[in-house]
Amino acid sequence: MVRVVSLRESxxxxxxxxxxxxxxxxxxxxxxxxxxxxxxxxxxxxxxxEDNKVVLTTFFADRxxxxxFYAVAxxxxxxxxxVTKGFRYWLKIVYAHYPISVKVEGDKVIIENFIGEKAxxxxxxxxxxxxxxxxxxxxxxxIDIEEVGQxxxxxxxxxxxxxxxxxxxxxxxxxxxxxFMDGE
Numbered sequence: 001m002v003r004v005v006s007l008r009e010s011x012x013x014x015x016x017x018x019x020x021x022x023x024x025x026x027x028x029x030x031x032x033x034x035x036x037x038x039x040x041x042x043x044x045x046x047x048x049x050e051d052n053k054v055v056l057t058t059f060f061a062d063r064x065x066x067x068x069f070y071a072v073a074x075x076x077x078x079x080x081x082x083v084t085k086g087f088r089y090w091l092k093i094v095y096a097h098y099p100i101s102v103k104v105e106g107d108k109v110i111i112e113n114f115i116g117e118k119a120x121x122x123x124x125x126x127x128x129x130x131x132x133x134x135x136x137x138x139x140x141x142x143i144d145i146e147e148v149g150q151x152x153x154x155x156x157x158x159x160x161x162x163x164x165x166x167x168x169x170x171x172x173x174x175x176x177x178x179x180f181m182d183g184e
Contacts, residue, residue: 030083086181123158
């Protein structure tokens with residue numbers, strides 16, 4: 001087994017963002033809000049803030065530690081992107097047989113009349129993600145990429161049909177675009 005002697009990664013912090021590291025709990029504050037995440041599972045990785053950069057270091061890393069190291073770095077980059085730009089997922093409401101109606105109530109997305117079913121299908125909105133329904137589009141927005149992605153996945157999974165030919169029965173709600181919200 002090959003071990004790397006040392007790994008060091010530095011992530012630039014933009015001027016309008018503040019990063020606080022407290023015992024492997026990283027909190028990122030920016031113009032769009034605040035996101036925090038606990039990296040206590042990554043005990044072998046040292047996270048610190050030095051000269052307006054988040055610095056990750058580890059020593060004698062095997063394959064699993066390297067994977068964990070680069071995953072933590074990617075999470076921190078996504079947190080910085082989230083508080084500066086934000087994330088937006090677009091989903092398309094597609095139906096060929098029965099018209100689907102979608103509405104948001106509290107922390108749930110209610111999908112009614114899906115393939116003619118009487119009972120509504122329900123998808124959970126995770127965390128602080130915001131969901132808007134605009135004609136044949138469902139828009140999921142937020143500053144935490146995991147909350148936005150999981151909410152979009154919950155909506156997509158709620159309309160999954162099994163046991164039929166997907167080329168014929170295309171009814172459902174599908175993710176078709178992922179983007180940054182930018183300065184809105």
